[in-house]
Amino acid sequence: MLQQQPLTGNRPNGRGLGMNTHPGLHALNAVHPPSQHRSEGETGLEGSENGLESRRDIGDILQQIMTITDQSLDEAQAKKHALNCHRMKPALFSVLCEIKEKTGLSMRSAQEEEPQDPQLVRLDNMLLAEGVAGPEKGGGAAAAVSAATSSGGMSPDSSLEHSDYKSKLSQIRNIYHTELEKYEQACSEFTTHVMNLLREQSRTRPVSPREIERMVAIIHRKFSSIQTQLKQSTCEAVMILRSRFLDARRKRRNFSKQATEVLNEYFYSHLSNPYPSEEAKEELAKQCSITLSQVSNWFGNKRIRYKKNISKFQEEANIYAMKTAIGATQNEDSPHTPNSTGSGSFSLSGSADLFLGAPPMNGEQAAYHMGAQDPVAQSRFPDRLYSPRESRTNGSWQEQATPPSPGSDHSENSN
DNA sequence: CTTAATGATTAACC
DNA sequence: GGTTAATCATTAAG
Numbered sequence: 033m034l035q036q037q038p039l040t041g042n043r044p045n046g047r048g049l050g051m052n053t054h055p056g057l058h059a060l061n062a063v064h065p066p067s068q069h070r071s072e073g074e075t076g077l078e079g080s081e082n083g084l085e086s087r088r089d090i091g092d093i094l095q096q097i098m099t100i101t102d103q104s105l106d107e108a109q110a111k112k113h114a115l116n117c118h119r120m121k122p123a124l125f126s127v128l129c130e131i132k133e134k135t136g137l138s139m140r141s142a143q144e145e146e147p148q149d150p151q152l153v154r155l156d157n158m159l160l161a162e163g164v165a166g167p168e169k170g171g172g173a174a175a176a177v178s179a180a181t182s183s184g185g186m187s188p189d190s191s192l193e194h195s196d197y198k199s200k201l202s203q204i205r206n207i208y209h210t211e212l213e214k215y216e217q218a219c220s221e222f223t224t225h226v227m228n229l230l231r232e233q234s235r236t237r238p239v240s241p242r243e244i245e246r247m248v249a250i251i252h253r254k255f256s257s258i259q260t261q262l263k264q265s266t267c268e269a270v271m272i273l274r275s276r277f278l279d280a281r282r283k284r285r286n287f288s289k290q291a292t293e294v295l296n297e298y299f300y301s302h303l304s305n306p307y308p309s310e311e312a313k314e315e316l317a318k319q320c321s322i323t324l325s326q327v328s329n330w331f332g333n334k335r336i337r338y339k340k341n342i343s344k345f346q347e348e349a350n351i352y353a354m355k356t357a358i359g360a361t362q363n364e365d366s367p368h369t370p371n372s373t374g375s376g377s378f379s380l381s382g383s384a385d386l387f388l389g390a391p392p393m394n395g396e397q398a399a400y401h402m403g404a405q406d407p408v409a410q411s412r413f414p415d416r417l418y419s420p421r422e423s424r425t426n427g428s429w430q431e432q433a434t435p436p437s438p439g440s441d442h443s444e445n446s447n
Numbered sequence: 448c449t450t451a452a453t454g455a456t457t458a459a460c461c
Numbered sequence: 462g463g464t465t466a467a468t469c470a471t472t473a474a475g
Binding site: 332 | 452453454455456
């Protein structure tokens with residue numbers, strides 16, 4: 033955008049003035065003056081017979097150039113060589129330079145600065161994030177997996193599916209990289225080819241470095257559009273792979289028996305307020321070797337399903353209340369055991385929530401627990417804080433629960 | 448095969 | 462940001 037000041041300086045139209053500065057034009061003018069000047073005679077010519085000869089030469093050259101495309105390759109090559117050796121060649125070349133100088137002005141503003149396709153940037157970022165692009169081997173794929181499961185997390189036993197995923201991903205990686213390499217190679221090959229061509233042509237016609245530069249840029253643009261397509265389809269492949277392998281919904285695994293037990297234990301021992309705090313969730317997650325969000329999911333599901341059909345969960349509630357109670361009495365002997373089976377609690381309050389299992393159906397059961405906030409759990413999770421939603425601690429979390437269904441009063445309900 | 452159970456996702460809500 | 466309620470998709474059970 034800055035070079036190529038017109039030779040004529042402040043005269044953009046440049047007509048005629050530029051000629052003064054061009055030695056080549058002088059040479060040409062000398063042998064082939066413009067027709068309108070012909071009448072003025074042949075001043076400056078070395079001699080009339082010489083001028084005539086030169087004129088014939090010029091016509092000859094032009095004729096040869098015009099017809100060179102009609103000839104066979106060998107013929108053309110020979111003719112080209114001959115033209116290159118022609119004594120008029122420098123002059124002709126200079127004229128071409130001059131013409132180019134002028135026409136170059138108009139095409140200069142045509143291009144400039146492609147604004148970095150945002151789409152391409154997005155694709156690049158994604159490929160990088162998925163571990164397809166970027167550094168070789170290992171770390172990339174692992175990073176992709178951990179990134180993909182950041183919300184869902186991965187339990188240790190799911191490494192099997194992940195190895196499958198990883199192999200598929202590295203397959204995609206390989207294809208992507210070989211293709212990319214192929215494109216890059218083809219691009220550089222083509223570029224050097226074109227540059228050689230231009231260099232060769234620069235012997236007979238003026239080719240500015242800038243022009244070569246632009247040519248290269250055009251080639252690169254074309255090739256990068258192909259690359260973009262490659263990246264696009266690679267992204268799609270990765271997305272499909274991901275949805276196949278990492279969508280936990282599709283590859284759902286039930287929690288281990290022990291994990292469900294721990295969760296249920298907590299749930300039923302906090303039935304009046306089954307909203308574990310962040311700390312409690314972390315503790316549960318650790319115990320069950322599941323993620324925090326899985327704990328949250330579980331409690332969310334549990335609450336809603338319990339509320340929806342309390343009678344269905346009666347048995348379960350009793351069982352876990354019993355368990356808690358037994359665990360509590362057993363631990364009375366060794367109140368300072370900090371292990372996972374819980375410690376130091378009172379059978380009395382440990383089974384407190386048991387009564388909630390058979391609520392009066394009008395939601396007033398909460399009154400039983402206004403003061404006794406589950407000492408069991410408090411000792412089990414000493415750092416437990418009650419959920420920020422204090423409004424629920426009075427047990428109203430299920431107050432609007434609709435009784436299961438009119439005809440579902442099972443026999444065990446009467447117990 | 449059908450059905451129940453269950454973990455995850457989603458939109459609407461506060 | 463966490464919850465609820467509805468829903469989806471998979472797994473386990475019949």
